[in-house]
Amino acid sequence: MGFHTFDVDRAAELEDPSRYEYVSVDELLALFDPGPGDVVADLGSGTGFYTDDVAEAAGRVYAVDVQAEMHDLYREKGMPDNVEPVTADVESLPIAEPLDAVVSTMTFHEFATPEAMDAVADALAPGGRVGFADWTRAGTGRDGPPLSERYAAEDAVELCAAAGIEVDRAEDRRETFVLSGRLGG
Template identity: 60%
Template sequence: MGFHTFDVDRADALEDPGRYRFCSREELLSLVDPAPTDVVADLGSGTGFYTDELAPFVETLYAVDVQTAMHDIYREQGLPEPVDLVTAEVADLPFADDTLDAAFSTMTYHEFATDESLAELARVVRPGGRVVTVDWSAEGDGVDGPPTDERYALGHAVSAFADAGFVTTHAVDRRETFVCVVRREA
């Protein structure tokens, strides 16, 4: 599968409240289940649309994106207090072992779904920590999001996370997306 990044010239689309029909603030909060002392990473944070939703509920929230231009846009909008911008690939995160209590990605798993990225998550997420993935499903009709041949099925995500040392605690296919929540084994 070809990996790509979201076109920064279309960054305004990342601020569209219509995105909540695929993952609402309440759903994301429920899935991540943050504690006030948690250190969390938003993988593929873009302009911070979902980062902003979790920021009030954690101690530190790393907005991870490979594009500095996305960080520039986010910075111009104003960063919430606990947010730190991190320019990095998921396969090469600048965090010490067991740093994160949780990580989440909303509609970006298809951009980083490699063995190297999931091994890196297993390194930086503490034992018992969780990773929440909401992404476009290969089983979807392709009306929204990337073409279906650039997406993964839920079963792929479950298997790939298991191979990296995670246990699935919640997995569901939906009309156009899937949700996969995993915990890192001890």
């Protein structure tokens, strides 16, 4: 699987409400159950489409994206006060405080490597939660990235397990997979 990022010239597409057809707000939040005092990192936050929803439920949210231009667009749109942009790749995740949760919506395929998952595990507080929703390799490929760039739920489970993240739920659906878990031991 090759690393790539979403083309910033197409960033307006990230604000399309039809994205909720694949992952709704309630479904996303149920994957990692954020509370009002929780510190959460949203990996691959882009223009903040889903980050805004996480910010309403959490105390502080780090919007992590490799493209500073995405943060600029998010600021222009109106970044909530409890969101802090972080320009970095997941493998280097430069967040000093322990995270209560890490979430990623439709970007797992852009960063998922053993090194990135180790960085996620290292950033989580003991018992910290993860919630991932992304395009599945088991889908038709009608929407989203090419099938060759996707992971299936079982692939995500393997990457999580190798990093010490215990998966509670993982399932492939029509075009997406969802996964929830927590840092073990």
